Amino acid sequence: MQALQGVKIVDLSRALSGPFCTMVLADLGADVIKIEPGPTGDMSRTWGPFDRGVSTYYLSCNRNKRGMCIDLRNPEGLTTIQQLIDDADVVIENFKPGTLESMGLGYEVLSARNPRLVMGSINAFGADGPMSSWPGFDQIAQGYSGLMSLTGFVDGDPTRTGTAIGDLTSGMWLVTAVLAALLERERTGRGQHVSTSLLASLVGLLSVHGQRYLSLGDVPRRTGNAHSVIAPYGVFQTKDGPLNLAPITSAMWGRLCALLDLPELPDDPRFATNEARVERRDELREILESRLKTRSKREWTSLFVDAGLPAGPINTLDEVFDDPQVLHSQLTETLTHPTLGALRQVVTPVFCDTDSVVSRPPPLLGEHTVEVLREAGFDTASINALLAAKIVFQNSDDMTGAQSTGVTQ
Numbered sequence: 001m002q003a004l005q006g007v008k009i010v011d012l013s014r015a016l017s018g019p020f021c022t023m024v025l026a027d028l029g030a031d032v033i034k035i036e037p038g039p040t041g042d043m044s045r046t047w048g049p050f051d052r053g054v055s056t057y058y059l060s061c062n063r064n065k066r067g068m069c070i071d072l073r074n075p076e077g078l079t080t081i082q083q084l085i086d087d088a089d090v091v092i093e094n095f096k097p098g099t100l101e102s103m104g105l106g107y108e109v110l111s112a113r114n115p116r117l118v119m120g121s122i123n124a125f126g127a128d129g130p131m132s133s134w135p136g137f138d139q140i141a142q143g144y145s146g147l148m149s150l151t152g153f154v155d156g157d158p159t160r161t162g163t164a165i166g167d168l169t170s171g172m173w174l175v176t177a178v179l180a181a182l183l184e185r186e187r188t189g190r191g192q193h194v195s196t197s198l199l200a201s202l203v204g205l206l207s208v209h210g211q212r213y214l215s216l217g218d219v220p221r222r223t224g225n226a227h228s229v230i231a232p233y234g235v236f237q238t239k240d241g242p243l244n245l246a247p248i249t250s251a252m253w254g255r256l257c258a259l260l261d262l263p264e265l266p267d268d269p270r271f272a273t274n275e276a277r278v279e280r281r282d283e284l285r286e287i288l289e290s291r292l293k294t295r296s297k298r299e300w301t302s303l304f305v306d307a308g309l310p311a312g313p314i315n316t317l318d319e320v321f322d323d324p325q326v327l328h329s330q331l332t333e334t335l336t337h338p339t340l341g342a343l344r345q346v347v348t349p350v351f352c353d354t355d356s357v358v359s360r361p362p363p364l365l366g367e368h369t370v371e372v373l374r375e376a377g378f379d380t381a382s383i384n385a386l387l388a389a390k391i392v393f394q395n396s397d398d399m400t401g402a403q404s405t406g407v408t409q
Helices: 019-026 075-086 107-113 138-144 165-188 198-203 207-216 249-259 274-279 281-294 297-305 326-330 368-374 380-388
Strands: 008-011 031-037 065-070 090-093 117-125 193-197 234-237 244-245 312-313 332-337 341-348
Touching: 008 019, 019 065, 019 090, 019 165, 031 075, 065 075, 065 368, 090 165, 107 117, 107 165, 107 193, 107 341, 117 165, 117 368, 138 165, 138 198, 165 193, 165 198, 165 297, 193 198, 234 281, 249 274, 249 297, 274 281, 297 312, 368 380
Parallel strands: 008 031, 008 090, 031 065, 090 117, 117 193
Antiparallel strands: 234 244, 244 312, 332 341
16 A cells, blocks of 8 residues: 555654554655764664664664664754754654753644644653653553553463563554545644654553553452453463363353263263353363364364354464465565565555555665665755765665775766
């Protein structure tokens, strides 16, 4: 989908939340110009593991962008960024609240120069309030939001999710806000400042658990892989590993017992009702697993699905990316990276009648600096002066960092 074709976005963000947001917008067709601080670039470039010297962390969230490298500590560098934003539609940032204002790049300043500008911001705990100045990272927000209190086993520690869900979720929320602001701009002719935080994004995911507390005053506790109010439901061990099983209705429970050759179980008073099964979930698990451990997780999955029972194996990532459904759904795409060659990546999972086109690999540091400056109206002499003064940096295709190389007419 190229619905955002013609929308110019200046990306001042770094690490994961902001870059993930702008990658999604780029995948939807926007022209995203990623501005990295010179001369070393986005901090995520130094985070491993590395593929032949290139950070896989950086690769994961920066495709379909053009890259610039600018000295953000130099006043002329900041003036250059202002000029780039003057004809932009959107600017995205995830600095600590107040940082952009101290740089002369706050929304009030930028909006006065470009009234149609939409600014999108992500911070840790909110733009104001008693904790707004706290430094924040994903796991800190996962704990603060209550999400970790719901995750993990009853007798274990609270557990973070396996991915940086606060960063990724805040990026997705901000995509939604930016698209809404662009739509409203079509009606009003003016942009606006939209924002979210890691904390707000994760509180927004509490869903039924949050409502359970707000309505009943009930504080949910960790239940591991078991469902808090349905049994059997969750992870069960098979002959070669775990699978998820969710027979949520009485009819499904009966079919499960028949399939496992446990015909007496539905009438057993210990397990006759869902409430009784929840009360004796551990005892029930032992009985079910005594049968489940006679076959593999994929054999059971096939049998359960054929019987209309929701089930599926718990895959490792090597199994995921070789899975026939994942391959059929084209959830990865291969592009050509200037130094790595063929680069397989996870796609943005939005599917439309017109196919999404992934056309650019994640940029080298400063790869498009000169190209973008020329488009913005800078002449050759001005560009060379900025390069010579090390205010901007242009990559020369090596991986040691952006280089300051002159350009000719």
